[in-house]
Amino acid sequence: MTIKTSLSILRIVLIVTSLFLGSNPFAAAQNSGNAPAKAIPEVLKNQEMAARITRYEVKKGDQEKFQKALKEYVAAALSNEGNIMAEAYFEKENQAVIWLFERWNNQKELEQFRKNSKGNAVTIVAKTALAKPEKIICVKDLEPISKKEWRRTSKAEDEQLTIMLFVEAKAGTEENFRKLYHVAMPQFRSEPGVVTYQLSQSEKDATQFITFEKFRSNDAFQYHLNFPPIQPVLDYLNTSIKKQPFQDGIHHLVEFAPLIRE
DSSP: OOHHHHHHHHHHHHHHHHHHHTOOHHHHHHHTSSSOOOOOOHHHHTTSOEEEEEEEEEOGGGHHHHHHHHHHHHHHHHTSTTEEEEEEEEESSOTTEEEEEEEESSHHHHHHHHTSHHHHHHHHHHHHHEEEEEEEEEEEEESOOOHHHHTOOOOTTOOOEEEEEEEEBOTTOHHHHHHHHHHHHHHHHTSTTEEEEEEEEESSOTTEEEEEEEESSHHHHHHHHTOGGGHHHHHHHHHSBSSSOGGGGEEEEEESSOOOOO
C-alpha cells in the first residue's frame, strides 16, 4: 500500500467519524490558528465573582440581636472556601443602619451559603428586626483585587477609618470617571496608610459608582485627601455628578465584625 493510498483511507475514516460525532476535524485544525475565539459558554459566565452590598435598617431594640446574627454570618462566610471577603459595619452617625459587604467566587456559592444555618439565621432575624426591607446592591469591581488583598487588616494599634462614597455620575461621563480611577488607583493603593481601596460600579445602573476606602487612621485619610493624584478625581466629583456636594454621598462606617488584626 502506498503512502498516498494510506492518507486517502485515513481521510475517509476521519470524515466518516465526523459525521457520526457531528464535528469537522479539518475545520477544527484550521480554526486552531487565527480563527476568532469561540464565545464563552453561559455556564462559565455564571462563574464570575459575585459582589454585593446589603443595607439594613434595624429597629432600635433589635440592633444587638441583629449584629450578633450578622457577626456569626461573617465569621462563617470567611471560613468558607468560596468566600473572598465578608465585612459588616454600622454607620457612625446612625447605628441603626448596617452594611454587609461580601464577595464570593461566583453567584452559586453565594446562594448556597445563604441557605445554610448562618445565612438563614440572618434571614429569620431580619423578618422582625428590620424597620424597612433590606436593600441589595449588586456591583462589579473595577481594578479588582485578590482575596489576599481583600483580607489585609489594619494593625491592632491603628484607629481604623472606613469610608464608603456613593457617586451618581452624569450620563455620558462614566467612562471618564473610570479612566481617572484607572490611573489613580495604583497610586492610592500604594499609600502607606491605605488598607483597602476599591471602586465598584452598579450592575443595574452604569452611572452609579461606590468607593470602599479603608485607612489605618484619620491621619492616613487626611494624607490621602492631600495626595496629588487625587486632584483629578476631586475635580470630577465637583463638576460631573448629578447632585452636589459630593460629600453628601460619604458614609463613615464602624466595623463590628472584623478580621483578626495583625
